[in-house]
Amino acid sequence: MTKTKLKEIGNKIFKLYFSIGVAALALLAILVCFSVIMRYFFSKSWKELSEFNVTLFAFTTFWGMGINVIKNEHVLIDILYNAFRPGIKRIVRMLNLSIMLLIDIIFTVQGFRxxxxxxxxxxxxxxxxxxYMYGIMPLSGILCAVCILIRLLESFLPRETAAEE
Known part of the structure; x- marks a missing residue:
């Protein structure tokens, strides 16, 4: 399988992953607006809907972990990193991703427990x-670990094909 074909498959999988997150976030926004309107204008509220909204909020938060890794949108203090030469940046990036992977593995194991x-x-x-509510923690941890491993593999590729930071 060629690199181009592999990248195309990866992009399709990521689009599906991202779309699930967007759909969940859109549903959350609609349901929160609905519950607020029903509560304030009609004095109606449902404990089931409130709990589902909280669960959906947790889902979108944990689901986004891998998306942030792939899109390089995670929290990063880069003032020192930007001063490094490309070779040093690559090493620092790999070290950073390795630490992220270790923390993610701990998170996933604890999630299963x-x-x-x-x-x-x-x-x-x-x-x-x-x-069913707590299961998103280990599931998202596994997905995030896959995303971190993808970024780590990209760091090993020659500079022109690796993701730029």
Whole structure:
């Protein structure tokens, strides 16, 4: 498989990943507006909807981790980094991504542990097992790890094909 074909497949997968996040965020915005209007104008509120909104907010937050890595939109203090020569930047970028991967692995393992511990409880609003709500943590951790590994692999490629920082 050629690099171009591989990159094309990767772009399609990322577009799907990104689209899921956008759809979830759009749904969240619509539901929050709906619940605010219903509460303030009609004195109606639903615990199920409130809990779903909180869950959807958590989903969009955790889902965005990998997107931020791929798009290079994560928090970065780069005043010193920008002063480095390209070769040093590459090493620093690889070190940074390795630390991010380590933290993400810890997050994912702890997410699985938390789901195993608290996942059997029923939620108070929607009355579903909490594993469906908490499961986004390890799932997003795995997706983020894949995104970090992609960025790490890009760092090993020759400069003209690697993602510029």
């Amino acid at each position: 938390y789901v195993a511990m608290a996942g059997r409880q029923l939620s108070m609003g929607m009355e579903i097992p909490m594993k």
